[in-house]
Amino acid sequence: MADGVGVDRDARPAGDPSRAALLGLGAALCALGFWAMGGLYGGFEIPYGLGVQQIHPAELVVWIWYLLFGIAGVALGAAALLATALPGRALAALRRLGARPAAVGLAAVAVIGIVFAARASVLRFAPVADDESTYVFIARTLLEGRLVNPAPEDAAFFRNQFVILDGERWYGKYPIGHPLVLAVGEALHLRALVPSILSALTLLLSFAVGRRVLPAQQALLGTGLLLVSPQFLLTGATELSQLTSGLCLLLGLWALLRMDDGGSLGHAALAGAALGFGALARPLPGVLFIATAGIWVLIRYQDEPAARQARRLVAGLAPMAFCGLVLLATQLAQTSELGKSSYDVYHGGAYRGFFRGDWIAGSLGGALLRQNFWLFGWPISFLFLPFARRHGRAGLLWAMVIALYSYRVILPKTVVASTGPVYVAEAVPLLALLSASGAANAAGRLAAFGLARERAQAAVAAVAMASVAFAALTFAPLQVRELRRSGGAWQTANRLLDEAGAHHALVFADRMVDGAAPASWAYFPPNPSPDLTDPRIFVRIPHGEDGPQRARAFWQRRFPDRSAWVFVYHEGEPRLHRLGG
Numbered sequence: 001m002a003d004g005v006g007v008d009r010d011a012r013p014a015g016d017p018s019r020a021a022l023l024g025l026g027a028a029l030c031a032l033g034f035w036a037m038g039g040l041y042g043g044f045e046i047p048y049g050l051g052v053q054q055i056h057p058a059e060l061v062v063w064i065w066y067l068l069f070g071i072a073g074v075a076l077g078a079a080a081l082l083a084t085a086l087p088g089r090a091l092a093a094l095r096r097l098g099a100r101p102a103a104v105g106l107a108a109v110a111v112i113g114i115v116f117a118a119r120a121s122v123l124r125f126a127p128v129a130d131d132e133s134t135y136v137f138i139a140r141t142l143l144e145g146r147l148v149n150p151a152p153e154d155a156a157f158f159r160n161q162f163v164i165l166d167g168e169r170w171y172g173k174y175p176i177g178h179p180l181v182l183a184v185g186e187a188l189h190l191r192a193l194v195p196s197i198l199s200a201l202t203l204l205l206s207f208a209v210g211r212r213v214l215p216a217q218q219a220l221l222g223t224g225l226l227l228v229s230p231q232f233l234l235t236g237a238t239e240l241s242q243l244t245s246g247l248c249l250l251l252g253l254w255a256l257l258r259m260d261d262g263g264s265l266g267h268a269a270l271a272g273a274a275l276g277f278g279a280l281a282r283p284l285p286g287v288l289f290i291a292t293a294g295i296w297v298l299i300r301y302q303d304e305p306a307a308r309q310a311r312r313l314v315a316g317l318a319p320m321a322f323c324g325l326v327l328l329a330t331q332l333a334q335t336s337e338l339g340k341s342s343y344d345v346y347h348g349g350a351y352r353g354f355f356r357g358d359w360i361a362g363s364l365g366g367a368l369l370r371q372n373f374w375l376f377g378w379p380i381s382f383l384f385l386p387f388a389r390r391h392g393r394a395g396l397l398w399a400m401v402i403a404l405y406s407y408r409v410i411l412p413k414t415v416v417a418s419t420g421p422v423y424v425a426e427a428v429p430l431l432a433l434l435s436a437s438g439a440a441n442a443a444g445r446l447a448a449f450g451l452a453r454e455r456a457q458a459a460v461a462a463v464a465m466a467s468v469a470f471a472a473l474t475f476a477p478l479q480v481r482e483l484r485r486s487g488g489a490w491q492t493a494n495r496l497l498d499e500a501g502a503h504h505a506l507v508f509a510d511r512m513v514d515g516a517a518p519a520s521w522a523y524f525p526p527n528p529s530p531d532l533t534d535p536r537i538f539v540r541i542p543h544g545e546d547g548p549q550r551a552r553a554f555w556q557r558r559f560p561d562r563s564a565w566v567f568v569y570h571e572g573e574p575r576l577h578r579l580g581g
Contacts, residue, residue, distance in 0.1 A: 016083040023080035027466065030073030031473040037065050038478075046482045048128075049518030052415045054362050055369070059417075062478075063373060070379025070470055077466030078459070087461040088454070094224075098217040104207045107227060108200040111236070114227075115196040119237035122480050124487035125192070127522040128418040131174070132239040134162040137527035138172040138179035139186050147171065147333040149530040154554055157539040161524040164334075164345050170530070171334050173346040175327060177281030178241035198243040199236035203227075205250035206429040212257040213393045214437050222429075222436035228468055230479060231374040231420030232428045238419060241281050246426040248278030249289055249400065256293060257393060260300065265315040272316035276323030283327070285407040285426070290320065292403040296396050356412065363412030364405065367421045374420030375431055377471030377479075383463070384438030385431065387445060394437060397430045416521045418486060439464060489519035493567045496576040497536065506559045508541045508551055508579070509567040516572060541566065548579075555579060 038044035047056045081087055097103045141149055149170040152158050159165050162173050185191035203226055210219030226232050255271035279286025334342050375381035404427050416422050439460050446456035490512050509525045525538030542550040555564040564579035
């Protein structure tokens with residue numbers, strides 16, 4: 001398994017059905033035990049919207065019991081599988097797939113369907129964080145042909161999370177890289193498919209990168225692991241900027257590796273353009289990816305003639321510089337200062353998280369803890385990583401993972417983990433490839449200790465298969481249930497409006513979920529389009545004794561052709577009232 005995945009036909013065990021059945025029953029009892037334990041903890045309901053710098057205790061309870069029951073369940077399940085011919089057959093099937101290039105294309109098509117289904121039926125087209133609403137607002141601003149909207153009249157009614165609205169300007173705080181991608185989908189009336197398409201392209205590029213780092217069958221296995229990754233599939237169903245950032249990282253890595261195989265200066269330019277646009281989508285960790293790639297290039301080609309190095313450097317830096325100029329031009333248009341970002345305006349230029357040991361520990365620890373479970377849904381998703389190749393080109397993948405986790409030190413937070421730790425989502429394809437390498441090398445280590453080569457391969461395959469099965473019985477249904485609950489909670493206002501027949505409406509609302517016990521990291525109503533033509537326009541509720549009068553006056557002055565409604569939570573219960581009704 002050191003150079004691929006395979007098994008000799010005559011090495012498959014004859015099988016012991018009674019032993020397999022008994023061990024399989026034990027594994028099933030572990031899965032049932034996990035669910036039974038949930039009855040003591042409110043059904044393992046996972047809190048969203050709580051814990052900015054730490055993981056909520058209720059979530060930690062889930063991880064503790066999942067780890068304990070999961071390790072036992074996987075061990076018993078793997079032993080049960082080893083008493084059958086299934087691991088050997090699975091390895092033989094993987095070997096046959098490796099000879100069929102179309103398999104990866106079919107997997108990409110499957111990803112489009114899976115991710116869209118997750119977006120529609122699991123997330124219910126609801127955002128998992130308020131960032132998504134802001135990206136859409138920026139995308140629609142770009143489609144208006146501008147970077148900044150003129151401030152609307154009655155600006156106080158339109159204030160929202162992550163949006164700057166002063167006396168003259170109205171714009172989102174995020175860079176324009178990811179919104180540009182969403183804007184293409186919006187212009188084609190296909191924005192709902194953008195996450196699915198980005199996810200499919202990410203899977204294809206993961207395989208392309210894997211083929212240049214690992215043996216072909218390991219690359220195929222790593223790509224296959226993405227298909228069972230809850231973090232990849234469910235984060236892929238969002239409109240978060242990690243989708244664009246991760247795709248750009250993989251494209252940049254592919255171009256760097258293609259250049260390393262004797263490619264042209266065009267590949268250097270492609271690497272620079274991809275990594276530069278990735279930074280335009282997410283400046284951090286984008287600049288860390290650029291720095292890591294630069295260091296790798298300098299070390300890799302240190303013995304080449306200076307002239308060749310200079311040409312490669314210019315080819316790569318030129319598109320990066322262009323993306324940097326776009327970022328600076330955007331800042332100038334938004335804040336009137338080249339060196340002042342919209343982040344600085346929104347947050348007042350202050351951040352208190354630097355050098356705080358407790359925040360850094362929570363940020364790194366929280367990301368590692370959550371990603372260990374979310375990467376593949378396994379009790380120990382990091383199981384094979386210690387055995388992964390670390391040198392040569394694989395070192396570049398490791399370096400990018402380290403760069404991403406360094407971001408958790410620079411800006412420490414644990415917040416937002418509905419679909420896994422989103423701040424390290426770009427690492428998922430790289431970790432999948434490295435896990436495939438680790439699985440192959442783990443089999444080699446077992447063989448070195450005297451276990452027959454085919455039996456060692458079967459043992460590793462059995463552990464992976466048992467982990468997938470246990471996750472399918474426990475992790476996946478739990479997370480799907482909780483995400484459906486979260487998406488449903490955010491869509492409560494729209495559901496009530498649908499029931500009331502309010503399809504062309506003005507809605508006064510401050511929150512989409514209960515502020516006392518939020519069921520989502522997306523707290524606030526969606527931003528209206530800059531042209532204010534949405535079927536439903538959400539605005540803030542004016543408070544004070546004259547609030548109702550001001551709301552009525554605003555409605556009759558600005559949107560008299562719409563029905564007007566007020567959506568609030570009263571003692572934890574959602575209430576929808578017709579204004580003037």
